[in-house]
Amino acid sequence: MRRRVAGVSVAPVELRVEVVPPWAFRLPARGGRDGVLRCRGRVLERLLHIDGRPAVVRVAQAGEHRVLFGAWARDDDDARAAIGRMRFALGVDDDLGAFYERYRDDPLIGASLRRRPWMRISRRPVAFEALAWAICEQLIESSRASAIERRIVRAMGPRCHASGLRDVPSAATIARCAPARLESFDLGARRAVALVHAAREVARGRLDLEGPDHERAWRRLLAIPTIGRWTVEVLAAQGQGRYDVLPAGDLAYLKLLGSWQSGGDPAARAQEHEVRAYFERFGAWRGLAAKHALGSPAPPRRQQVAA
Numbered sequence: 001m002r003r004r005v006a007g008v009s010v011a012p013v014e015l016r017v018e019v020v021p022p023w024a025f026r027l028p029a030r031g032g033r034d035g036v037l038r039c040r041g042r043v044l045e046r047l048l049h050i051d052g053r054p055a056v057v058r059v060a061q062a063g064e065h066r067v068l069f070g071a072w073a074r075d076d077d078d079a080r081a082a083i084g085r086m087r088f089a090l091g092v093d094d095d096l097g098a099f100y101e102r103y104r105d106d107p108l109i110g111a112s113l114r115r116r117p118w119m120r121i122s123r124r125p126v127a128f129e130a131l132a133w134a135i136c137e138q139l140i141e142s143s144r145a146s147a148i149e150r151r152i153v154r155a156m157g158p159r160c161h162a163s164g165l166r167d168v169p170s171a172a173t174i175a176r177c178a179p180a181r182l183e184s185f186d187l188g189a190r191r192a193v194a195l196v197h198a199a200r201e202v203a204r205g206r207l208d209l210e211g212p213d214h215e216r217a218w219r220r221l222l223a224i225p226t227i228g229r230w231t232v233e234v235l236a237a238q239g240q241g242r243y244d245v246l247p248a249g250d251l252a253y254l255k256l257l258g259s260w261q262s263g264g265d266p267a268a269r270a271q272e273h274e275v276r277a278y279f280e281r282f283g284a285w286r287g288l289a290a291k292h293a294l295g296s297p298a299p300p301r302r303q304q305v306a307a
Contacts (some may be wrong), residue, residue, distance in 0.1 A: 130239025
């Protein structure tokens with residue numbers, strides 16, 4: 001016997017998991033800009049698909065030390081897999097204690113780290129989502145990119161009719177799509193072709209974004225025209241959980257370091273290689289350190305010159 005759970009036809013399996021984070025954690029207070037992660041009150045909701053099968057996940061935080069996950073899916077395996085994807089996306093299992101101990105007194109990021117020890121890099125529950133949206137966000141302002149992503153989700157993403165939740169279209173769905181259709185959502189022609197090309201590689205099993213050999217996947221992606229280092233680094237940080245990878249070509253970092261180097265000129269821009277060199281000392285934590293730097297005051301002048 002089947003029943004409707006949150007508008008999705010699933011078997012009557014409900015799974016609840018309580019997680020005690022190993023490090024300070026705060027659940028995001030809002031949903032995502034693409035409209036697939038919804039925040040109702042203090043509960044996050046997301047529709048996911050496990051090998052094409054729907055699952056609904058809800059997440060709430062109870063006090064400082066408990067995070068509650070609930071999943072509704074066809075069977076126990078799908079429910080666990082869906083919760084696992086959301087645990088990854090939220091970084092709830094990441095222990096940032098070593099990062100905190102090493103850099104809490106750092107002159108650049110120490111103040112931000114002490115103020116916001118719970119801060120993590122935002123992730124996607126599925127690596128292909130991170131890649132798809134990175135392609136959409138190449139060389140355009142974030143508001144325009146978000147609008148494109150919302151159009152793609154509304155037109156092509158599966159929907160939970162009872163709750164209104166939507167999912168990002170799968171690689172298989174985009175692989176069957178003509179680039180011209182993506183262009184109709186305001187995605188540039190070259191990026192539309194690149195997105196379809198990447199989706200076909202993933203859907204046909206030639207490109208494994210979820211496997212352990214990230215570097216091999218990056219090399220295959222870099223062979224696709226229009227996909228460059230920034231796109232791959234966004235995938236690494238947001239889709240593969242790499243704290244050691246910094247999207248150094250991101251405009252936010254080019255502007256940040258440019259302002260520091262120029263003594264406060266908001267129009268100044270650093271070079272990508274300068275951003276990489278500046279954050280190199282953070283090693284395995286360079287991506288997270290750079291995110292803390294965005295909320296930090298300008299460092300001492302001697303550090304600006306050293307960069």
